[in-house]
Amino acid sequence: MVFIENIISIFSEHGIAFLKAAWMTIAITAISLLFAMVIGVIFAGFKISSSKILNRIADIYIGIIRGTPLIVQIMFLYYGLANIVNLDSFTAGALALGVHTGAYIAEIFRGAVQSIDRGQMEAARSLGMPYSLAMRRIIFPQAFKRAIPSLANQFIIGLKDSSLVAYIAVTDLYNTALSVQGENYMPFETYFVVGIYYLIIVLIFTWFANRIENRMDVSKPKEVRLA
Amino acid sequence: MIDVHNLSKSFGKLEVLKNIDVKVCEKEVVVLIGASGSGKSTLLRCLNFLEVAERGEIIIDSEKVDLEKTNLNKVREKVGMVFQHFNLFPHKTVLENIIEAPMFVRKETKETAYAKATALLKKVGLEDKANYYPEQLSGGQKQRVAIARALAMEPKVMLFDEPTSALDPELVGEVLQVMKDLAREGMTMVIVTHEMGFAKEVADRVIMLADGNIIEEGHPSEIFVHPKHERTQRFLNQVL
Numbered sequence: 090m091v092f093i094e095n096i097i098s099i100f101s102e103h104g105i106a107f108l109k110a111a112w113m114t115i116a117i118t119a120i121s122l123l124f125a126m127v128i129g130v131i132f133a134g135f136k137i138s139s140s141k142i143l144n145r146i147a148d149i150y151i152g153i154i155r156g157t158p159l160i161v162q163i164m165f166l167y168y169g170l171a172n173i174v175n176l177d178s179f180t181a182g183a184l185a186l187g188v189h190t191g192a193y194i195a196e197i198f199r200g201a202v203q204s205i206d207r208g209q210m211e212a213a214r215s216l217g218m219p220y221s222l223a224m225r226r227i228i229f230p231q232a233f234k235r236a237i238p239s240l241a242n243q244f245i246i247g248l249k250d251s252s253l254v255a256y257i258a259v260t261d262l263y264n265t266a267l268s269v270q271g272e273n274y275m276p277f278e279t280y281f282v283v284g285i286y287y288l289i290i291v292l293i294f295t296w297f298a299n300r301i302e303n304r305m306d307v308s309k310p311k312e313v314r315l316a
Numbered sequence: 317m318i319d320v321h322n323l324s325k326s327f328g329k330l331e332v333l334k335n336i337d338v339k340v341c342e343k344e345v346v347v348l349i350g351a352s353g354s355g356k357s358t359l360l361r362c363l364n365f366l367e368v369a370e371r372g373e374i375i376i377d378s379e380k381v382d383l384e385k386t387n388l389n390k391v392r393e394k395v396g397m398v399f400q401h402f403n404l405f406p407h408k409t410v411l412e413n414i415i416e417a418p419m420f421v422r423k424e425t426k427e428t429a430y431a432k433a434t435a436l437l438k439k440v441g442l443e444d445k446a447n448y449y450p451e452q453l454s455g456g457q458k459q460r461v462a463i464a465r466a467l468a469m470e471p472k473v474m475l476f477d478e479p480t481s482a483l484d485p486e487l488v489g490e491v492l493q494v495m496k497d498l499a500r501e502g503m504t505m506v507i508v509t510h511e512m513g514f515a516k517e518v519a520d521r522v523i524m525l526a527d528g529n530i531i532e533e534g535h536p537s538e539i540f541v542h543p544k545h546e547r548t549q550r551f552l553n554q555v556l
Binding site for chain 2: 206208209211212213214215216217218219222226227229230234305307308309310311312
């Protein structure tokens with residue numbers, strides 16, 4: 090029962106700090122993922138493009154990001170580039186996470202677009218749709234739906250990876266856990282509590298992702314409201 | 317309506333079409349037959365530029381198509397196409413499939429596009445399926461929607477690439493019926509098919525291809541009854 094008491098004491102003493110930290114984790118994750126989506130779409134476009142130069146640029150970017158650890162990228166951006174651009178820790182963290190996750194999202198989008206049957210593009214073009222319109226109206230919506238499970242997975246990885254920004258002094262959940270357990274010498278209980286926070290955020294996110302996927306169900310007739 | 321001169325097309329080293337000349341008149345129904353690999357599907361796909369031929373000239377609706385200058389999208393609006401595997405848009409309902417191109421390519425108003433789509437669905441006997449997604453339809457129903465979708469662009473010619481080859485035998489009839497109705501209404505049609513009974517009944521002209529050449533053409537009553545070319549005889553013996 091000591092465990093329960095300790096947990097309660099952590100909540101009563103540091104509850105507010107953890108809530109603020111959870112907000113920080115959510116904020117830096119959300120901003121980085123938004124950024125990553127933009128990068129992902131752009132570089133997926135580069136990879137699909139028929140331009141050899143754009144293909145190459147995308148390959149280099151994805152190669153570097155996938156080939157180096159996230160913590161190295163974060164440290165490089167914050168400390169390594171400090172003499173050139175002086176970013177605050179939140180910006181550097183969000184930027185590093187975004188650039189990192191963006192490479193993976195680019196690959197997810199590229200795979201999803203290329204997995205759409207060739208006949209879809211042919212049918213669209215045969216109806217007189219220009220390439221860009223066919224992409225926008227026919228290919229992307231199907232590709233996006235197909236990408237949702239991998240995308241949700243990548244988002245969850247992004248959320249958990251955001252704990253690494255603790256090393257550049259962002260007061261996120263993990264950083265708060267580090268300082269709390271340094272104070273109370275209760276690593277078991279402290280990391281247990283912070284684990285619960287992460288778990289709850291991930292579960293809520295998963296629930297939303299499932300809802301979005303279900304809304305795109307095509308196995309039942311569409312309910313049409315008569316105007 | 318369609319005038320093809322000296323059309324040649326290769327995939328790598330394989331010559332699929334060799335100096336093809338074809339003419340399709342207005343309201344004519346032309347059926348392309350031939351063994352698999354004879355080039356009949358490629359020829360059809362060249363007619364709406366899903367495949368681009370290396371050499372030759374294609375005139376559609378008395379306009380010579382120049383790959384550099386002509387807007388192919390405009391040409392494709394005039395040439396409807398129905399595919400073997402339907403290629404309906406799975407994320408859109410039947411109705412949305414049909415109104416998509418009229419609304420976004422021809423810039424029709426929603427009301428016009430809706431009214432036309434509803435009429436077309438009635439024509440192909442699927443007015444009760446408007447709000448279904450393709451996944452919920454049988455193969456025959458999907459193909460009839462695909463025909464309605466192509467017709468919604470009010471094309472001058474309809475191309476059919478083996479429209480019944482992917483269907484269960486009992487569903488072939490409903491699709492052929494829609495095509496017969498279209499032919500009777502005077503639609504210009506070019507059809508690749510293995511349904512010889514249908515060809516006999518509907519075609520004004522049958523063209524036999526082998527190894528990228530047109531080896532014989534004529535009215536179905538001649539070709540099916542007295543094929544001149546030895547390869548046509550062999551082919552017909554195999555499929556009839």
